[in-house]
Amino acid sequence: MKLPLTGIIPPMVTPLRGRDELDTAGLERLVEHVLAGGVSGLFLLGTTGEGPSLSYRLRRELVERTCRQARGRVAVLVGITDTAFVESVPLARHAAEAGAQAVVLAPPYYLPEGQPELQEYLDHLVPELPLPLFLYNMPALTKVSFEIPTLRRAMDEPRIVGLKDSSGNMIYFHRALALLEHRPDWSLLIGPEELLADALFAGGHGGVNGGANLFPKLYVRLWEAARAGEISRARELHTLIMRVSESLYQIGRHPSAIIKGIKCALNCLGVCDDFMAEPFHRFRAEERQRVEKELVKIEAEIARLGVELNVKGN
């Protein structure tokens, strides 16, 4: 894995056929689908990947199959976030054995840690990890942020190599960027795709954006345009990504709506099953029809912008 890691790294959905059963054919198609779109890595078992809802057994199977399918073509990053330290470590070891390139960690998310507790936790955990570590800032779900002084301190640990920021707080992102002088090899990656253009113009390295499961090339093209300083092209692509977000992620009323929307759309596109791990459930017929309708419009707009769709799941 070349550092800093740049480009688009989709937070992969986990294709499922049942409560504890992978959709293995769908997984293969999904990996090929996003790789064909030019992504630079795969991030497994994050929020979009429903990581915390899956059994450890299934998580391991997912990591093994994905690494096998990826065949080293891009870096595989594996989420090891867990409320139990003693479960995170074996997940990381398994990821290394399966051939992953890095692990990704958000704070344990039940009882919220103070920052000194979070620092001590990293001090104890990192030496046990066989792979480089990306931090994952997701305070809306973990209730705790890696605050800026904690990030600064984490930079003194060479095995921590970057941050995925899903806070949605661009002021935080700018503060994190200002720290990069201390670690030029660090990657700063943005979670929410609505902020991808902002993050790239500001100097961020890439995006870990849910919509890249669906239209990987759209996000990769935005990354390329921003890199090349093509502001108006970037703004055009960004506007379309806003449309994806406005149309596909707001069909349900609850926070799960984003994942349901992506999985449903992937299923409509023939890529993989849309089964959701409990406590969530796939869209019913009515919502699915709305997804189908929106997909037609979005595909037309993508084509109009001259971005190849690259969707032929089967």
Added chain:
Amino acid sequence: MKLPLTGIIPPMVTPLRGRDELDTAGLERLVEHVLAGGVSGLFLLGTTGEGPSLSYRLRRELVERTCRQARGRVAVLVGITDTAFVESVPLARHAAEAGAQAVVLAPPYYLPEGQPELQEYLDHLVPELPLPLFLYNMPALTKVSFEIPTLRRAMDEPRIVGLKDSSGNMIYFHRALALLEHRPDWSLLIGPEELLADALFAGGHGGVNGGANLFPKLYVRLWEAARAGEISRARELHTLIMRVSESLYQIGRHPSAIIKGIKCALNCLGVCDDFMAEPFHRFRAEERQRVEKELVKIEAEIARLGVELNVKGN
């Protein structure tokens, strides 16, 4: 287990000797300590029990040893809260096999559910459970409440038999009480010990209060006084419980301070080890000295109120 369950049911700390190792002798002493105090049940693997920080293996060992030690003298309630449905079910089955009387469930606590999603989750989970179920309302940590209409609907399911409310919101508790006409067998139990007196005078059935690990008889006496309508006696005992809370739970600065304070005090009393599961750590010497000093004062006040201390851990 007689329903409604009444009295004091301590949310037991989990005595540990290491990251994945029980303090088995401490566990035996702790069980005997609280039983000698007159408690009506034991609640394992809640927030105070550091449930989410423990490996499944250790959780199972804890349940087995506690049930064995309790020998049916009181009901054992086992927390099965988990972000993964497919892990909660086997935890519940194991609890039944080990001889527990009920299981306790908070909402899956990573991506927050909408209320319809939470209802559907209960609809799917309850039929898989071999034991009666208590709901556990803990929105500060799970980000989701069992809202009043959801509670009302849960009452139509005979296998759901009560609620432990740790919201700290007494208006919610009063609303839940008003629902009891639909299920006279339901138990309404209060989490925060600072609200135990309020809850009992209002008609609640009992408390699941962290401090009952330390001074079980103090909490049992308050329960008895409130039951008997002895307002001024109850107020006296309540005032002392406020002192426990003010002195022992506010030594650290983070939310973990309560558990650290209880574990440290139990250790000072000779009951069990004060090792904490990651990402938390036991108090250091300075905080421990403050705990010791506060303990002396509290014990004197408890004695002054004529409550037997019942602390001879070893």
Added chain:
Amino acid sequence: MKLPLTGIIPPMVTPLRGRDELDTAGLERLVEHVLAGGVSGLFLLGTTGEGPSLSYRLRRELVERTCRQARGRVAVLVGITDTAFVESVPLARHAAEAGAQAVVLAPPYYLPEGQPELQEYLDHLVPELPLPLFLYNMPALTKVSFEIPTLRRAMDEPRIVGLKDSSGNMIYFHRALALLEHRPDWSLLIGPEELLADALFAGGHGGVNGGANLFPKLYVRLWEAARAGEISRARELHTLIMRVSESLYQIGRHPSAIIKGIKCALNCLGVCDDFMAEPFHRFRAEERQRVEKELVKIEAEIARLGVELNVKGN
């Protein structure tokens, strides 16, 4: 004014006929209505009184007319909360001249103060006030609490004589109660009527409860029962107050629903106009019909409990 102030002090709605016009006849009827119910004071220009939505001119007129109508029969407390210090002081002076007995102050509610700033603010304001001061804790609306150490410090100022706590947080209320040993003349009053019984059994002095605009005797009877240690009678009355809250305060969907419900019900009872100051508006026909229906049921229940209704507005 006898200290500590005890009993029920309704946070009076402000009867309006237009955006900047009092319903003066309604105001007279409202004052007589609540006085006939046995209340111990009147609190003007709080949240229920729409204080911040009113012009200073109208606020002054309200204070003058109410003091004149009250004729010293009970204490009149006047809200002087304002974002501008230089406006709070003249409001307090006017209240003194009009014959009020005390003023009531929540923190300035735009840019939130830190606790040291809040303390300094009190240090500067209190010497300018010609009347004793009650603090008003309302963090949901002011974004700032009078934290416990700030309360403790305020007790060293003899002109601060009590606290109205509308936080809804009973743990806070218990902590405030524990401070009373330092100032036996302080009054601790509870805002949310759903917590009135809890507060009284715990040793609180009284309630400032919106529903006492409608059914003053119901709240006064609960106060008396709690004082007399009649737990089951108190519980009965409390249950009915919960019904008032569940039925009349939840007809609208926004935080304004409580005030709208009380004003609408007062209008149905013939007491006063239900005009609301902008940005809010009275209930429309459909909601009003629901209020009327609920009123019939509640009046029947009040009668069944043997509480005189005392509603003859005209």
Added chain:
Amino acid sequence: MKLPLTGIIPPMVTPLRGRDELDTAGLERLVEHVLAGGVSGLFLLGTTGEGPSLSYRLRRELVERTCRQARGRVAVLVGITDTAFVESVPLARHAAEAGAQAVVLAPPYYLPEGQPELQEYLDHLVPELPLPLFLYNMPALTKVSFEIPTLRRAMDEPRIVGLKDSSGNMIYFHRALALLEHRPDWSLLIGPEELLADALFAGGHGGVNGGANLFPKLYVRLWEAARAGEISRARELHTLIMRVSESLYQIGRHPSAIIKGIKCALNCLGVCDDFMAEPFHRFRAEERQRVEKELVKIEAEIARLGVELNVKGN
């Protein structure tokens, strides 16, 4: 006033000499200082201007003097946010008479409105206003956002001409930008200066940034660079603005720290008095020394970037 309004519009601090007394000489210097920096407008009585802490009398004096000093060289925008509708309208009328070009309004900020209530409020208020209106989105302080559908609806009212967004939420800002197709004359202005570069690259029209009180040319240069598509120059200037924010706004511990920092720095620069309206107070000697030290560093960096400082207050 040419619409859409573009460029930098400083949210002017209000120079004070006492609790209810303007620093009139300082006000003149401040106006000249920012005009010399090339700003396109002046925004009075916002959060930075301590609007809600000032008496209506002083607010009127400020508006009159500022309009007189500005002599039509740039647009003057006047904040009329108030909890009382009947006070906002005369403030707007006075602004028109004094020669201001527009008024600016955040939601009434005591009891939070639901969106339909907020819409109705605008429907009633706008016809009473003699000047075009900018909306001011500041949910951290008002507790209520102008949600996207409310913005969309506001666009149907031709007298509403723009939005100042101080939410700090760039996703919201992008959604608001997407609405501009309905009103090409609308201005979208960003509040937090840390987000100015993001907002401009995304297509926003300008910034209402506190730091432009101090170094107006720095913010104007960033605006020009972004307009011209000079990404690396813009990034350089943005980095320096981040330094201003990190150094001058974080010296105090409370939300007031930003205003205190700006006023203190303006005083160090000889522009105006640093008196703060209650409940806040100017920095004491220790904090002031830190401000002085940081100013030296920032001025050096500004000079290094070739931006004229334009600070000769006296």
